[in-house]
Amino acid sequence: MEKNSVxxxxxALLENVPIVRxxxxxxxxxxxxxxxxxxxxxxxxSEAVTxxxxxxxxxxxxxxxxxxxxxxxxxxxENILKIEIEDTGIGIDDIELATTPAYTSKPExxxxxxxxxxxxxxxDEMIIDSSKDYGTKITLTKKLKKKKSNG
Numbered sequence: 001m002e003k004n005s006v007x008x009x010x011x012a013l014l015e016n017v018p019i020v021r022x023x024x025x026x027x028x029x030x031x032x033x034x035x036x037x038x039x040x041x042x043x044x045x046s047e048a049v050t051x052x053x054x055x056x057x058x059x060x061x062x063x064x065x066x067x068x069x070x071x072x073x074x075x076x077x078e079n080i081l082k083i084e085i086e087d088t089g090i091g092i093d094d095i096e097l098a099t100t101p102a103y104t105s106k107p108e109x110x111x112x113x114x115x116x117x118x119x120x121x122x123x124d125e126m127i128i129d130s131s132k133d134y135g136t137k138i139t140l141t142k143k144l145k146k147k148k149s150n151g
Contacts, residue, residue, distance in 0.1 A: 040122035056089025
């Protein structure tokens with residue numbers, strides 16, 4: 001059952017990535033996360049959003065393009081953080097190739113070939129759903145320990 005959620009929509013500009021980091025950090029800090037987990041979550045989300053902007057909207061007029069981030073806490077035995085990062089860009093031709101560690105279509109960029117590896121390392125699960133010319137949705141999940149009651 002969904003316990004809480006937030007939706008963020010940013011214009012597809014790299015200068016908006018820090019806004020997402022702060023918003024996700026604020027949202028997640030209400031739950032039982034360590035500082036290390038918080039850094040991992042913020043980093044994974046930053047990598048996904050940056051990927052959407054740099055690759056999803058590559059060679060496309062970004063004046064009316066956005067990245068949408070949906071974050072939710074799903075209550076179960078453990079709280080599960082689910083974050084979806086979605087663009088309406090060019091899509092990914094070959095997801096298996098794109099997620100191969102160190103593969104990059106842009107070797108000149110910082111973190112080239114590491115974004116998906118970072119997301120996979122820092123989160124419990126990463127699912128990529130992409131259609132050529134329709135965009136990409138990356139779903140990241142992480143289990144969060146429930147706070148112990150004080151009683």
